[in-house]
Amino acid sequence: MRHEQTEGVVTAVSHAREAEQVAQELARQLLHPHLGFVLFFCSAEYDLEALGPALQAYFGGLSVVGCTTAGEITSEGYSQGCVSAIGFDHRSFSIASALIDEMDRFNLIDAQQLVERLVRDCRGNALAPITDHSFALTLLDGLSSREEVVLAALSAALGSIPHFGGSAGDDNHLTRTHVYYDGQFHSGAAVVVLVNTWLDFEVFTSHHIEPRAEKLVVTRADSESRRVLELNAAPAAEEYARLIGVPLAELDMRTFAAHPLAVRIKEQYYIRSIQQVNADGSLTFYCAVENGIVLTAMTPGPLLPNLQRQFQRLRGRLGAPLLTIGCDCVLRRLELSGGSEMPAVSEFLREQRVIGFNTYGEQFNGMHINQTFTGVAIGRPDPSQD
Template structure:
């Protein structure tokens, strides 16, 4: 079977109100048409997509709006896509959620710098009220809901926005990802109902009859070396010094690297983590600067102790994640995946794309490579984060299903 035939076969596998799609066509008119043909059979109440920045975004916006004129369409730019075929680049991936099995309420949050905890309280309360009116499960609906965010990945506001929303959501789990731009680090955007936006986030509440599990995992293990942040500009996520030495030079020292070795691939292969309680949270480096400072993808502050990390095996760990999720939700009909761009770099470095793509195909993953992942109130790096959606719960089994 050819790559294109395989794509069509998988994209049209519509079950229990979910459809998955992907296109590698570089013409946005044709790509949007392919996405529509794959998703339309499930009669979606919502479409979510992730696209590379090579597409002319204004034209892509117009075409998607033309095909899906009366439903919610959200999305963002990416640093690599996960389609029905697995890992892709310079493509678009998408999924649709049917109105029979899902109810969705969404909003665009602009001017992230001004977003406050009070704004989150008002917003979440209003959205939950609206969602209850069209819910597909009986009240109380909270245990049958999850929240999803897509954020401008260069806004440097993910922590504040996610913390505010998560607190306001109470027991409703939140999951999401930070938009990318193919590691140019110039312009990352989110999409909401016809238009792309910077300095913005899309926030969505989903009520469903289906089993689901929100998750976040990393595969890295700690080593002995430590770096203490001794000089930092926290508002910019820029570290000037580790251990009272230029940050880039100290990072090179503990990893036996030369300064000229530092690039996105190096940062992916030589990660760092901060320990909070019993857990290690990765703090990924975005880039090295001319003054030998290092810019991070995540929040960083003075006095933070970072631990050198290593990878004992990404493929086996990812397989374990899927096994655990299937124990929780049964067969996965859609996994909305937020896969850190540094995981993608490791896949490329060790030539694991074929094996990882097979895993993702088998478990129906649709997603993108992010500049950061969100789980409840946390903004993370170097994780595979998402929500696995199974089939409808026994008490909500529909009388008719899609074929």
């Protein structure tokens, strides 16, 4: 159990197992006279029916939002089976949030009304102009298969406001993921958070995946369920296994992490990660897939140097970070697990003050992507402006 406090934010972590104790520990660590908003990320192993009301009881009238994870990033680095949380000082952050309780029915008009409400709520604190001083965070049900539709509507409504986010996980069970809003955990839902601040920040995305020469064409797909039945006119799982030189029976999440596929849009590659092999030999993906798209075989490069370059660039612009909220794909963590790089990456995330979670997909300015580290870096207050 450890918490840290700096100008504008307080962080907390609880490894307790009982819901009441978790809520009590987080409330004690986040205790602050100017606490205005709480964001948390929790293991899906908790009794969510008990944890939801406990958090509401211990944080009183405060707004608290969060989601379940496939692993947590805490003030101690990578962790598992715990709750990681951030408390925001209302003198530095004006934050509004809303629930999308039916992702299946969400459309552009809903998005416009939701964003207007969030902007109006943020303006109530009169911290800074909305334009150039705000970013949005989305936490989506990671098994809804509706991320692209929701993100397209939100992106249009947000306009120039940058946004990022992560899809909730369930510790790799792939059965049920949850977001938390107004004292309850919800499935088939999303939470949208608008953050207005006078502090400098940058929304970013980064990946360490490099293209190979081989291509696969999706020749038969069920886009509604994100299942690919055929690649290059052959059974999908068989063709993928042949391409990467792995026996069909050995395909698993670690294999998918080590041998990703991507769609090329202009000069950029966007990962389309495989979620699982199905009994009929089809492949289910975390992101949208359609007939006719061309998938490029990719290979992971060194992960830590890529992160170091990204944060060096962020530091050059923002200075030492006050906080980074990070959405780190679960497949990146699986790639690291058991390897020699894991402790070094965990320590680096701790040094960069990253709080966040391992996701079932990331969101960046309206796009649903995979196998990335996506987030927002927030700079410290400038002492010369005091």
